[in-house]
Amino acid sequence: MGDLEKVKNEAVQIIGIFQVLPRLVVFDLDYTLWPFYCECRSKRDMPSMYPHAKGILHALKDKGIDIAIASRSPTADIARTFLEKLNIKPMFVAQEIFSSWTHKTEHFQRVHSRTGVPFNSMLFFDDEDRNIEEVSKMGVTSILVENGVNLGALRQGLTKFSQNFNTTEKNKQRWQKFTKKSKSSEKKIDD
């Protein structure tokens, strides 16, 4: 079994542990999927990804989870050429690659309008803490990666996603109880 298959199988197992899953996983490119800045490379180069990255992308697709890209690379043409060379380009339901002054909030607005997936059903991996900070504020579960995306980061991301989901559900239930209570006390006053 090749390394790609091995990582993919492990990723499938990790995903299988979780009952609550994101609908869409969004990846940064530079220093998240691959260990370089595209702008410092030539289109003629043959790029390589972080060792676990490709297996994780395939595992997500196999489990029916969509994947997308949000990159602020100023050289979208090089990034797209690399995605093609790596045979992963058609896997992504959205590819937002453009430089921007915002910390990817604009990228996520576009990903949302393209896919219709709500922010709280998304999981995001990036190596820059400013992006993580801003995108989390939108309601997206966001994970900072230090050595690119790997199986550890995937597990961490899915864990945090479930925790966020459970917190939201609990708050919803609390709110429903609270509104029910206040309705019944209103009734009492009316009586």
Ligand SMILES: [Mg+2]
């Ligand atoms: Mg990056």
